[in-house]
Amino acid sequence: MRANLRIIVVAGPRGGDGSLELRLQSKGYQVVTLTAPASVMGFIYSDPPDVVLMDLAAPDGTILGIIRSLKDDFFFSTIPVIGMLPELGAEGFDWEEYPLDDFVTIPLNYRDLFNRITLSLRRLRRVFDNNPLTRLPGNTSIQRAIEHAVGKPMAVCYVDINHFKQYNDVYGFAHGDEVLRMLGRIMANSVKESGEGFAGHIGGDDFVFIVPAEQAEAVAERIIANFTAIVSELFSEEEKMKGFYVAHDRKGNEEQVPLMGIAISIVPMNSPKIGHYAKVAEVAAELKRLAKKSQKSCYVVDRRH
Numbered sequence: 001m002r003a004n005l006r007i008i009v010v011a012g013p014r015g016g017d018g019s020l021e022l023r024l025q026s027k028g029y030q031v032v033t034l035t036a037p038a039s040v041m042g043f044i045y046s047d048p049p050d051v052v053l054m055d056l057a058a059p060d061g062t063i064l065g066i067i068r069s070l071k072d073d074f075f076f077s078t079i080p081v082i083g084m085l086p087e088l089g090a091e092g093f094d095w096e097e098y099p100l101d102d103f104v105t106i107p108l109n110y111r112d113l114f115n116r117i118t119l120s121l122r123r124l125r126r127v128f129d130n131n132p133l134t135r136l137p138g139n140t141s142i143q144r145a146i147e148h149a150v151g152k153p154m155a156v157c158y159v160d161i162n163h164f165k166q167y168n169d170v171y172g173f174a175h176g177d178e179v180l181r182m183l184g185r186i187m188a189n190s191v192k193e194s195g196e197g198f199a200g201h202i203g204g205d206d207f208v209f210i211v212p213a214e215q216a217e218a219v220a221e222r223i224i225a226n227f228t229a230i231v232s233e234l235f236s237e238e239e240k241m242k243g244f245y246v247a248h249d250r251k252g253n254e255e256q257v258p259l260m261g262i263a264i265s266i267v268p269m270n271s272p273k274i275g276h277y278a279k280v281a282e283v284a285a286e287l288k289r290l291a292k293k294s295q296k297s298c299y300v301v302d303r304r305h
Contacts, residue, residue, distance in 0.1 A: 004028055004029070004030060005028075005029045005030070005050045005051060005117070005121075006029070006030045006032075006047075006049045006050045006051075007024055007029050007030065007031050007032075007049055007050065007051045007052075007053060007117075008031075008032050008033075008034060008040070008043065008044065008049040008051075008052050008053070009021060009024075009031060009032070009033045009034070009053045009055075010034050010037065010040055010052065010053065010054045010055060010063070010066070011033050011034070011035050011055050012035070012055050012057060012058065018033075020033075020053075020108065021033050023110050027114060032049075037060075037062040037063055037066060038062065040066050041066060041069055044070070044076065044079075048075075048076065048079065048135070049079065050079065050080075050121065051079065051080050051082065051117055051120065051121065052070070052079055052080070052081045052082070053082050053084060054066075054067065054081055054082065054083050054084065054100075055084050056083045056084060056085050056089075056093075056098070056103075057084070057085070057086055057089075057106060059098065064097065064098060067081055067098055067099060067100065068099065071099045074136075074137060074141075074188075074198055074199065075135065075136065075188045075192075075199065078124050078130050078135060080101040080102065080117070080120035080121055080124055081099075081100050081101050082100065082101060082102045082103060082104065082113075082116055082117065082120060083098065083100045083102075083103040083104075084103070084104055084105075084106055084108065085103050085104075085105055085106060086105070086106050087105040087106065087107075090103065090105055101120050101123075101124065102116050102119070102120045103116075104116055129141055130201075131184075131201035131203070133177055133180055133181060133184075133201075134180060134181055134183075134184030134185075134201045135184070136184050136187075136188065136199055136200050136201035136207070137198070137199075137200040137201070138200065138201060138202075138203075139200075139202060139203070141200055142200040142202060142208055143277055145198045145200065145210055146208075146210065146277050146280055147276075147277050149210050149269045150269055150274060150275065150276065150277075150280075151269065151270060151274075152269055152270060153212060153213050153214075153269075153270050154210055154211065154212055154213055154268075154269045154270075155210065155211060155212070155213040155215075155216035155266050155267060155268050155269060156208065156210050156266075156267045156269055156280050156284070157208065157209050157210070157211070157216055157219070157220060157264055157265065157266045157267070157299075158206070158207070158208050158264065158265040158267075158284040158287075158288060159183070159187060159206070159207040159208065159209065159223070159262055159263070159264050160205060160206055160207075160262065160263045160264075160288055160291075160292070161179070161183065161205035161260055161261075161262055162258070162260060162261045162262065162263055162292060162297075163257050163258055163259075163260055163261075164176065164179070164204075164205040164260060166247045166257045167179065167257075167260055169247060170245065170247045170257075171234075175234070179231070179234070179260070180201075180204075180205065182227075182230055182231075183205075183207065183223075183227060183262070184199075184201055184207065186223055186226045186227055186230070187199050187207055187209055187223055190209075190219050190222045190223045190226070191209050191211055191219060193219075193222070194211045194212070194215040194218070194219050195215075196211065196212055196215075197209060197210055197211035197212070197215075197219075198210040198211075213268050213269070213270065216266045216268075216301070217266065217299065217301065220264045220266060220299040221299075223262070223264070224261075224262060224264070224297040224298070224299070227261075227262055227297065228261070228297055231259065231260050231261075232259075234260075235259055239259065240259070243258060243259060243295075244256040244257055244258050244259065245257055245259070258295050261294075261295070261296050261297035261298075262297045263288055263291035263292045263294070263297070263298065263299075263300075264291060264298070264299035264300070265283075265284040265285075265286075265287035265288045265291060265299070265300055265302075266287070266299055266300065266301040266302065267280055267283050267284050267287070267302050268301075268302060271302070271304075273304075283302055287300040287301075287302055288300075
């Protein structure tokens with residue numbers, strides 16, 4: 001288990017004496033302690049942690065709302081939430097009401113706490129298929145979500161980054177991974193703004209999102225606009241003016257590579273020809289070939305009936 005885990009501690013109004021934060025930091029964990037429950041979700045949305053430790057000595061509706069919001073969200077449901085309970089209160093605690101992943105008792109046994117953190121993360125990784133880089137749901141969840149959408153007024157949208165391999169080769173895998181994380185965050189946030197939907201990471205530079213059909217084009221446009229704005233910061237002014245950067249192919253020949261863009265295939269799921277998961281992927285592949293012919297980011301909608 002990596003030492004630089006990022007942990008949010010949701011403490012009571014007094015915030016404790018700081019000993020918990022110090023002990024966690026002694027293990028190499030990055031720790032933020034929040035004492036105002038109302039600020040917790042905003043903080044998590046802007047900078048998701050690896051683990052949330054929740055002081056449940058005096059649970060209330062706000063605390064319950066935070067836990068439920070995390071566990072009801074496709075993006076954040078995989079963050080382990082560990083409750084800290086008074087020893088006498090644990091026996092009669094309402095586990096059905098509070099969907100925790102684990103708990104420890106107060107006063108804290110720190111060795112037990114560290115083990116609980118490690119085991120919670122490993123357990124969730126066994127249960128969920130989320131991509132470790134972007135944290136978005138992986139192939140098993142994606143297939144299940146697509147099958148659930150078949151025949152409904154939803155749209156399954158596949159997202160692919162143009163010229164991503166060349167960018168990886170020239171600028172390195174660390175920069176490429178950051179591009180994937182950015183796109184994952186942009187896509188997840190855009191889906192949330194639509195009010196309903198799902199976002200997943202197939203692998204590499206292939207993503208998928210599912211939203212109501214009438215929202216699909218607006219969401220695609222939002223993803224493209226945000227991705228274009230952020231990606232432009234990855235290139236020099238000269239490269240942006242030219243619209244390309246210089247790379248070398250496998251034979252060492254110099255080539256001009258267009259700046260990265262994204263291609264989005266939008267497949268409406270209430271079409272009579274869409275009867276199963278494999279057909280969705282087939283139609284999306286056809287649309288992606290059309291979308292990738294453009295030198296700029298674009299989306300293509302299957303309007304055939």
